Amino acid sequence: MNKAFVKESNDDDAVSPVPEMPVGVRNYITPGGYHTLQTELQHLLDVARPAALQADTESADLESAPEASLREIDTRIHYLQTRLETAEIVDASVHADGEQIFFGATVEYENAAGEQHQVTIVGLDELDPAQGRISWLSPLAQSLLGAHEGDAVSLQSPAGHEELQVLTVRYPHSS
Known part of the structure; x- marks a missing residue:
């Protein structure tokens, strides 16, 4: 291929270590x-x-x-x-006494198979799925946000539709 048609890389092409912030998203x-x-x-x-x-x-x-x-x-x-x-x-400790799920919450939930999982809803720069830290933009977080302890929520994922039961909601205490 002619070199004129090959894009040369530069520092602006560097891949970000985390997903780019979608346009219009805080x-x-x-x-x-x-x-x-x-x-x-x-x-x-x-x-x-x-x-x-x-x-x-x-x-x-x-x-x-x-x-x-x-x-x-x-x-x-x-x-x-x-x-x-x-x-x-976003200081999630303001919700420390609440049972509703907002940004910063640590949520324990159970799927239909009876498996329990725990996730903390965080920003894109903090996500670490292996440690249960998921982006607030993820399908799972979007399904959980706004729910309360005891609620059943629907998760639509590439694997299909799944019902989840919210077991506990915790927030960090202010420091």
């Missing part, structure tokens, strides 16, 4: 998630980037790994700065 985040992103940004600015710059200046090979590392660090710094600027912190 960037909700828990206070803990916001703090985690701030801490990571500060570490990149104060420790990782200076170390990568130092390694880059000590290297005679301009195509060495430290340069790539610096590029990755700069991309992550830009990403974090953008996400922190648009973040809307």
Whole structure:
């Protein structure tokens, strides 16, 4: 193929470590998630980037790994700065005495097979499905949001329709 028709990559094409925020959707985040992103940004600015710059200046090979590392660090710094600027912190502890499911809730539910699961509804920058931290935009979270302890909710997923029973709803306590 002619090189004129091949798109060259640049730093703007870097893949985000989490899904991009859909257009028109608010960037909700828990206070803990916001703090985690701030801490990571500060570490990149104060420790990782200076170390990568130092390694880059000590290297005679301009195509060495430290340069790539610096590029990755700069991309992550830009990403974090953008996400922190648009973040809307939602303190779920205001619902600590409630039984209704809102952003930040930790929900225990049971499916039709009797299997119990626990999830915490968080922002896109905090999701970690392996740890039960799901995005508030996910089909499961959308099915749960607004429900109360004891409610049955319907989940429509690629696997089909499923009824879930909400067992418990918990919120973090203010710190």
